[in-house]
Amino acid sequence: MTASGPSPLDRKGLAAAFSAYVIWGFLPLYLILVMSVPAFEFVGWRIIWTLPLCLMIALYRRQLPELRAALTNPGTLGLLAASAMLIAVNWVVYVWAIQNGHVYAASLGYYINPLVNVLLGTILLGERLSRPQWLAVGLAAIGVSLLAAGALTTLWISLTLALSFGTYGLIRKQVDVGAVPGLTIESALLLIPSAGVVWYFAQTQGSSFAISPGLSLAIMAGGALTAFPLLLFAIAARKLPYSTLGFIQFLAPSIVFILGLTVFGEELKPAQAACFACIWAAAAIFVWDMVARSRRPTAS
Numbered sequence: 001m002t003a004s005g006p007s008p009l010d011r012k013g014l015a016a017a018f019s020a021y022v023i024w025g026f027l028p029l030y031l032i033l034v035m036s037v038p039a040f041e042f043v044g045w046r047i048i049w050t051l052p053l054c055l056m057i058a059l060y061r062r063q064l065p066e067l068r069a070a071l072t073n074p075g076t077l078g079l080l081a082a083s084a085m086l087i088a089v090n091w092v093v094y095v096w097a098i099q100n101g102h103v104y105a106a107s108l109g110y111y112i113n114p115l116v117n118v119l120l121g122t123i124l125l126g127e128r129l130s131r132p133q134w135l136a137v138g139l140a141a142i143g144v145s146l147l148a149a150g151a152l153t154t155l156w157i158s159l160t161l162a163l164s165f166g167t168y169g170l171i172r173k174q175v176d177v178g179a180v181p182g183l184t185i186e187s188a189l190l191l192i193p194s195a196g197v198v199w200y201f202a203q204t205q206g207s208s209f210a211i212s213p214g215l216s217l218a219i220m221a222g223g224a225l226t227a228f229p230l231l232l233f234a235i236a237a238r239k240l241p242y243s244t245l246g247f248i249q250f251l252a253p254s255i256v257f258i259l260g261l262t263v264f265g266e267e268l269k270p271a272q273a274a275c276f277a278c279i280w281a282a283a284a285i286f287v288w289d290m291v292a293r294s295r296r297p298t299a300s
Contacts, residue, residue, distance in 0.1 A: 013239025017248045020232035023225065025255025028106075029263065030225055031098045033218040037208040039096035042222065044197035045209065046091065047190045049223025054184035057227070067181040077185070079175040084186035086168040087230070088193075090161060097157045103260035104272060105154035108147050109161025110253035111279055115140055116166030117245060124170065127241050132289040136247065136282040143278025150271040169245065172237050179234030183227060247286040250279055 034042055058067055070076045097106040118137055121127040129137065148155055172182060201207060209216050236245055257276060260266045 010239040013236045014248070016232040017236035017240060017245055018251065020229040020236060021249055021252040022255070023229040023232075024110075025252040026259070027225065028098050028103060028256055028259050030218075030221070031095060032263075034208075034215070034222070035099055036211075036215070037219065038201060038205070039092055039099055040197050041201040041208055042095055042219065043088065043091045044194040044201075045219045046222040046226050047088070047187055047194040048198065049220050050226045051184065051187040051191055051223075053223050053227050054180060054187055057231075058180045058184055061180060063178060063181050066178055067184060070177045070181050070185055076175055076177055079171050080177070080182060080185045081189055083168050083171040083175070083182075084189045086164045086171070087186065088190055090164040090168065091226075093157060093160045093164070097154075097161075101264070101266070102154050102157055103256060103264045103266055104147075105157040106161060107253040107256040107260060108144070108155075108275075109158035110165070110249060110256070111140070111147070111275070112144050112158055112162035113166050114247050114249050115144065116162050117169065117249070118247075120166060120170050121241060125173075130289055132285050133247075136286040136289070139278050139282035139285070140250075143275040143282065146271045146278065147275035150269055169233070169237050172234050179231045179238075182234055183230050244286075244290065247283060247290075250283045254280070254283075 037045075058064060070080070094106055094109075097103070097109075115137065118129070122129065148158070175182065177185070198207070198209075202210075209219055236248075240248075254276075261268050
């Protein structure tokens with residue numbers, strides 16, 4: 001398969017990507033509501049409440065035949081098992097980081113992730129970047145390096161988030177299954193481990209789901225806040241170049257970064273401010289080049 005040059009971007013894919021990243025950007029505000037729930041238990045409940053929602057959506061969209069086809073395909077099932085494991089790790093580390101006051105470390109992870117996407121897209125998928133886009137990559141790398149240098153003790157959080165979600169997106173881009181059936185199968189594969197985690201916390205500490213009706217409703221809302229952005233991301237991953245998807249992702253950590261500064265009250269250090277400036281300069285260059293290319297006539 002030969003690498004193709006830049007081409008017009010799918011509008012549905014762009015809309016899905018922007019919507020997913022805005023939801024993820026504001027997710028820490030929701031996590032305030034469930035701050036008392038241990039990270040492992042919360043992720044367990046999150047998966048349990050995601051599965052029925054996905055099944056209802058698949059039924060409504062008449063995607064049960066696609067769901068059955070994916071379940072009977074060993075190759076597809078194996079890839080979805082790998083993606084399920086990666087997204088579970090990503091969720092646990094992200095929730096734990098927010099609960100323990102490492103909002104900037106979580107933000108940094110998703111600043112690094114676009115660079116991971118670019119590397120995976122160019123090395124494994126044969127995607128090509130223009131010169132302005134490579135300039136954007138360089139600026140982003142400088143910004144991330146500045147921030148990483150001042151956050152070595154929590155860098156494991158950032159790297160785990162970046163690598164797990166970057167690889168997750170790559171797998172979902174390659175697997176031949178729709179967004180809803182794919183997430184349904186991922187949730188089903190994680191259901192038994194999730195039920196085991198929830199049962200363990202119920203036996204040892206008492207179930208968080210039984211504390212109050214308000215907290216129970218907040219935990220249940222995690223299913224929708226898990227399913228919808230992941231479905232949007234899966235749509236975007238199949239319709240957009242992986243490197244482009246990565247740079248749109250700068251939107252989410254920028255929102256998280258601002259929330260860390262304003263809502264969570266974390267101190268903004270000079271290195272963090274410099275990183276923020278470099279990241280947004282890189283994103284501006286990438287978006288400018290993307291818009292300029294979309295206006296050029298394509299060769300027939």
